[in-house]
Amino acid sequence: MQKSYTTLIPELHKFTYEIMESSEDLITIIDKHGIIIAMNPALSKLLNIKHEQLLGQPLVEAVYGGRKFDFQGNYLSPIIETLETGREFKGKEMGIKSPLMNGSFVCLTTTGILRDSRGRLAAVYCYDKDLTLCRQLERTNEKLEELIHSQHLQTVLAFSEAIGARDNYTRGHSERVAEYAQMITRAMGLDDLDQLVYVAALVHDVGKIGIPEHILNKQGRLTDEEYQKIKEHPVTGANILKQIGTFNHLVPIVRAHHERYDGRGYPDGLAKEEIPLISRIIGVADAFEAMTSDRSYRKGFTIEQAVEELKCCSGSQFDPQVVKHFLRLIAD
Ligand SMILES: [Fe+2]
Known part of the structure; x- marks a missing residue:
């Protein structure tokens, strides 16, 4: 031919x-x-x-x-x-x-x-x-993506800061939750997830920006209506992150951070493995941090009391595997 x-x-x-x-x-x-x-x-x-x-x-x-x-x-x-x-x-x-x-x-x-x-x-x-x-262009692209990602992260951190400024309790809470969650992740041998866990934990309460300050800082018992408002924050947070392309992978994690292992959590009533693993890790870290920190109206639990509480709720509120690893970490 x-x-x-x-x-x-x-x-x-x-x-x-x-x-x-x-x-x-x-x-x-x-x-x-x-x-x-x-x-x-x-x-x-x-x-x-x-x-x-x-x-x-x-x-x-x-x-x-x-x-x-x-x-x-x-x-x-x-x-x-x-x-x-x-x-x-x-x-x-x-x-x-x-x-x-x-x-x-x-x-x-x-x-x-x-x-x-x-x-x-x-x-x-x-x-x-x-x-x-092509390789030079790819490298430039990667650098550009890194830059955009870090700028998005800074935006979300600014959100977290803004929430901290409105809510006395949240100030520093997210950073401590992120550290605990990262420690649990490493203890579970999931080192390649630790960066993702850290960022997800930092922003997990970003939806609290939608909660009025008088409810957020209320010291007495919440009314049903106020409690409903609080319960909206995982969905609000997921919706905020949905707007930022590079944080789309955090959306299901943030949405599910108040789900319970027994399916009685919110907003979707997910149970066991239906809940993203990172949400289950953040759930334990979040609860431990909340229990052990002092509030203006009460003193925080001792570590021993918090450990008892985690044991007590393992399998109902919390993933037993995550609790097991965290307790071993605390014992060490
Ligand atoms: Fe939360």
Whole structure:
């Protein structure tokens, strides 16, 4: 098929030549002895050498300083590997290094064998698509995402601060809950979740921003109506975080932090494993912190009293596994 196209369109060689000349990707052709018979200006530019100096030269000597293999015994040049082993590459990501280049070069490499009319190997071509720019863009993107993420985190922390300023009890509470929750997570061997747990715990009460101050700081018994208002805060918090793209993964966690293991919590009455694990961890950390901290109208529990309470509610309010790990942590 290729032959008939060439016959039908004599200008095809010119077309191919023009593509090679104008392409920013790297194109090399070597003959069956490894001699460079064609290469495009993009490659000679990368190698800092005039392409007339390379044409007719053995590729291994001219480009790789006479070395065919790296220290691990891998081919330095994919085109030579294809020539010697017959193994062709199709868009394989590779790092290419040559003594002629400053630094290394990341590319998508395609190689192929060109055969003569009798089917014998005549030449090998190599086409390298430069990924350096893509990699730089990816790195810039990652940095940008990190920046956006940290700015979002700062926004949510500012929310938490704002709640702390309205609610005497919440001040410092979220930070302590975050520390306890992170300790439990590590004790459970879930170290890869500890950052997520910390951030989720920091913002778990962000929905309290929607609760009127006189209810939030009320010292006496809450009316049913006031209690209902308090119970809205997990949903309010989830709705706030929903507005911030990078915190979408925290939405179900924050929404479920007042669910109970026995299914009698709020807002959705989830039970056992239906409740996200991180919410179950925060639930224990939150309760322990609340029990052991002093309020203006009562003194906090001692650690022993809080431990008794956790034991008592293990399996009903709290996930027994989480309690077990936390109690071991406290005992240590
Ligand atoms: Fe809460």
